[in-house]
Amino acid sequence: MLKAHPHQKEQFTDPLVKGLKTSLHGVTETGAGSNLYDMKTNAVRKGSDWVLNGTKAYITNFFDADVAQVLAITNPGGGRQSFTYFMFDTKEYAGRGYEIGQLYQTMFGDGYTGEIHFKDMVLPESAVLGEVNGGFDIAVMSFNYTRMRRAGMCSGWSKYLIEKTLERVKTRVVGGEPLGAKQGIQWMIADMYLDWQQTRSLSLDVARAIDSPGPWWNLPRPSDEVRRICSLKLSNDESFYRVADRALQIHGGLGVLRDTDINKLFQIARNLRIPGGTDEVQRTTIAETLGLRFN
Numbered sequence: 001m002l003k004a005h006p007h008q009k010e011q012f013t014d015p016l017v018k019g020l021k022t023s024l025h026g027v028t029e030t031g032a033g034s035n036l037y038d039m040k041t042n043a044v045r046k047g048s049d050w051v052l053n054g055t056k057a058y059i060t061n062f063f064d065a066d067v068a069q070v071l072a073i074t075n076p077g078g079g080r081q082s083f084t085y086f087m088f089d090t091k092e093y094a095g096r097g098y099e100i101g102q103l104y105q106t107m108f109g110d111g112y113t114g115e116i117h118f119k120d121m122v123l124p125e126s127a128v129l130g131e132v133n134g135g136f137d138i139a140v141m142s143f144n145y146t147r148m149r150r151a152g153m154c155s156g157w158s159k160y161l162i163e164k165t166l167e168r169v170k171t172r173v174v175g176g177e178p179l180g181a182k183q184g185i186q187w188m189i190a191d192m193y194l195d196w197q198q199t200r201s202l203s204l205d206v207a208r209a210i211d212s213p214g215p216w217w218n219l220p221r222p223s224d225e226v227r228r229i230c231s232l233k234l235s236n237d238e239s240f241y242r243v244a245d246r247a248l249q250i251h252g253g254l255g256v257l258r259d260t261d262i263n264k265l266f267q268i269a270r271n272l273r274i275p276g277g278t279d280e281v282q283r284t285t286i287a288e289t290l291g292l293r294f295n
């Protein structure tokens with residue numbers, strides 16, 4: 001959004017910010033997830049227009065988005081300068097090269113994730129978001145934002161799960177005493193608390209460190225800040241997952257029931273370790289920023 005031109009702000013980002021429209025972010029493909037350089041979706045210049053072809057996969061809100069932000073190859077083999085973002089109104093291009101594809105049945109079964117297709121879709125130059133061949137940096141900016149948002153979200157949900165679990169173990173009686181009187185359960189809850197506190201502290205520390213040199217969206221970020229952002233995402237995702245797993249275990253059969261909040265948060269926690277850069281991608285980037293980059 002920060003890279004939107006004035007006409008895009010007026011048509012797309014202002015209504016998005018006001019909640020009047022919804023959007024999708026099309027980066028991933030079936031053959032290109034963790035590694036953007038495997039991308040096949042491409043846009044080729046034709047006069048003053050661009051012709052977009054390809055398929056994006058695992059796209060959230062694929063079926064209902066008003067506004068699409070799509071990353072495509074425009075300069076093959078150009079390294080970081082290989083990609084351009086395009087922003088357009090999905091309704092305007094429906095039947096004109098833009099198609100909604102199949103729904104993916106995720107473990108939540110929420111009907112939000114699926115495919116979109118572009119078939120010789122002709123876009124004007126004004127659909128370019130930011131600069132031509134400047135899409136990689138916008139993608140990184142967007143991933144940084146997604147990763148930093150994890151802090152409050154995972155912390156809040158972890159706190160909620162700890163409170164719910166405490167409530168449960170004080171009232172659930174097993175063998176004549178509350179479940180919470182059992183040392184094995186107490187230690188699991190202590191570990192949940194520790195996970196929450198450690199990640200919360202790290203998140204606040206990262207937020208402070210990233211705020212101090214200026215706006216976090218300035219790119220390129222120094223490598224120690226990139227490492228902090230990846231550490232934050234990794235720590236939040238994995239600790240929230242451990243908290244959710246223990247909460248479910250302590251709730252026993254109740255935790256397995258599909259429509260309970262414990263179960264829903266467990267599913268969310270498990271999913272978070274994939275989108276926005278997997279756990280492994282965060283670890284790789286952390287290692288690279290520590291000097292272990294060999295290409």
Ligand SMILES: Cc1cc2nc3c(=O)[nH]c(=O)nc-3n(C[C@H](O)[C@H](O)[C@H](O)COP(=O)(O)OP(=O)(O)OC[C@H]3O[C@@H](n4cnc5c(N)ncnc54)[C@H](O)[C@@H]3O)c2cc1C
Binds near residue numbers: 106
């Ligand atoms: C519910 C959901 C919603 C999503 N929403 C969107 C969306 O709105 N827009 C969008 O563009 N994408 C979206 N995604 C896609 C998501 O970003 C990708 O699934 C994710 O980046 C991983 O890519 P992949 O699935 O291709 O896995 P792969 O890249 O095939 O990775 C598979 C496994 O290999 C590991 N791996 C990959 N490379 C390495 C390496 N170099 N070293 C070690 N391990 C490695 C990964 O960590 C992972 O564990 C969504 C995914 C899900 C599940």
